[in-house]
Amino acid sequence: EDQVTQSPEALRLQEGESSSLNCSYTVSGLRGLFWYRQDPGKGPEFLFTLYSAGEEKEKERLKATLTKKESFLHITAPKPEDSATYLCAVHTGGFKTIFGAGTRLFVKA
Amino acid sequence: GAGVSQSPSNKVTEKGKDVELRCDPISGHTALYWYRQSLGQGLEFLIYFQGNSAPDKSGLPSDRFSAERTGGSVSTLTIQRTQQEDSAVYLCASSPSGTEPYEQYFGPGTRLTVT
Numbered sequence: 564e565d566q567v568t569q570s571p572e573a574l575r576l577q578e579g580e581s582s583s584l585n586c587s588y589t590v591s592g593l594r595g596l597f598w599y600r601q602d603p604g605k606g607p608e609f610l611f612t613l614y615s616a617g618e619e620k621e622k623e624r625l626k627a628t629l630t631k632k633e634s635f636l637h638i639t640a641p642k643p644e645d646s647a648t649y650l651c652a653v654h655t656g657g658f659k660t661i662f663g664a665g666t667r668l669f670v671k672a
Numbered sequence: 673g674a675g676v677s678q679s680p681s682n683k684v685t686e687k688g689k690d691v692e693l694r695c696d697p698i699s700g701h702t703a704l705y706w707y708r709q710s711l712g713q714g715l716e717f718l719i720y721f722q723g724n725s726a727p728d729k730s731g732l733p734s735d736r737f738s739a740e741r742t743g744g745s746v747s748t749l750t751i752q753r754t755q756q757e758d759s760a761v762y763l764c765a766s767s768p769s770g771t772e773p774y775e776q777y778f779g780p781g782t783r784l785t786v787t
Contacts, residue, residue, distance in 0.1 A: 595773025606676070606763050606778030607715075614773065650714065654773035658703070658727060664714035 565590040569651050569663035576670050579640045584666045586651030587633040595654040596634050598627050600647045601665070607650055641670045674698070676779035678764050684785045685754055693749040693782045697766030704747050705765045705776060706739060715763065721747060722770045754786045 570585045588596070595614050599607035611620045613629040620627050624645065626637040636649055651663040677696045685691050697704050706718040717731040721741040732738070736754075741747040751758055761783050765776035 597773075597775055599778075604780075606765070606780050607776075609775040609777065612773065612775055652715075656771075658720045658722065658770040659717060660705070660776065661717070662707075662715040 565653070565655055565661055567651055567653055567661050567663040569649075569666050571666060572664070573667040574669070576638075576641055576668070578642055578670055578672050581637070581639045581641070583638070584636040584649055584668070585633060586636070586663055588651075588653050589632075590653050590655045590661070592656050593653055594656050596629055597652040597654070597660070598625075598634070598636055599650040599652065601650055602647050610649075638668070641668075643670050643672050646670045676764060676766055676777050678762075678779035678782050680782060681780065682783045682785075684787060687756060687786055688753055690750065690752045691754055691784065693751075693762050693764075693784070695747045695749070695764030695766075695779060697745060697747070697764070698777055699745075701766035701768055701777070702744065703767040703770030703774075703776075704741060705767070705770075706747070706749050707763045707765065708733075709761045709763055709781070711760075718749070718762075720770055751784075754784075756786045759784055759786045 567588045598610040601607040611627040616631045624639050628635045648665045648667045650665045679694045704721040707715040719739050723744050736752045739749045761781040763781045765778045767774045767776045
């Protein structure tokens with residue numbers, strides 16, 4: 564059964580304290596892995612798509628990487644405005660996208 | 673351009689009543705998705721449309737749930753005889769294609785509360 568697992572469930576950081584969020588997946592055929600950010604009371608907002616192992620993408624303080632079994636979202640020198648829930652999702656072909664449960668990130672000033 | 677819109681933003685209904693939730697996708701997006709998100713939980717896939725067709729309805733929790741899409745655009749999710757466990761945020765998303773790994777663009781959601 565296809566599965567996406569995110570860890571940790573919650574992460575509390577001080578402003579400027581870099582860290583990483585993990586997304587591990589077991590799927591029959593990965594076509595794309597997505598990272599989304601979700602703020603309270605809003606729908607998820609697209610961040611990155613990764614298609615193959617070894618691929619990396621960056622946006623401001625965020626950098627996403629992909630291996631054959633997992634993806635990491637690295638956050639460098641986070642700011643309070645980076646506080647949100649970060650969702651990982653995989654597209655396995657056909658139409659279904661499978662979402663992980665998310666990591667809630669709290670960044671304290 | 674306009675993003676995905678959903679209405680109503682909030683809906684409070686009594687147990688046993690029927691509700692309709694509406695989604696207006698981004699113009700030109702052929703794929704449309706409905707998800708359910710309970711408090712503090714991830715996204716639960718409900719149904720997917722490619723054009724007006726729904727190839728897979730297996731995510732619908734029960735036969736009280738139904739959805740349709742007309743004109744390859746607007747979609748309506750209907751919940752009949754609502755139960756308290758139906759309380760959640762219902763999210764709609766659209767994408768240029770459902771069969772290719774394109775990102776999805778989400779609406780703000782409809783928060784449904786069943787009393």
